[in-house]
Amino acid sequence: MKIQYIAILLLICWGSILKCSAQKVAVKTNLFYGAYSGTPNLGVEWGLSPRTTIELGSGLNWFTPNKASSNKKLVHWLGTMEYRYWTCERFSGHFWGIHIIGTQYNIAGHHLPLLFGDNSSRMVITSFLVIVGALKQI
DSSP states (O other): OHHHHHHHHHHHHHHHHSOOOTTTEEEEOOHHHHHHHOOOEEEEEEEEETTEEEEEEEEEEOOOTTTTTOOOEEEEEEEEEEEEEESSBTTBSOEEEEEEEEEEEEEESOOOHHHHOTTGGGOEEEEEEEEEEEEEOO
């Protein structure tokens, strides 16, 4: 747990050293995803031109709670990259985007019936996944 706090503190210090201008760089996190899965995550979006941006995001959960007493795991990493074309100006209004998502996970001992069926708590699920798609913010 101390390593997590040290990593967050180092990221905050590193971010305060860099010179950033408003509407050129955005640093973001997904608090709901982080709170639900216990996964620290961070994303950075850079403005490339007056109407385009590129975003790089990541999340990493290396924690295995109750390691000695059970085989419960929800260990995974997630990386995203997205190119956005904004219809008005960057960071404001609607956009069209193309994104790539890559993830690898190891799940064991969790009851996830919507994803893996009713017997998912007795299964060990490991996988690697890459998704490429397009989206539009409304």
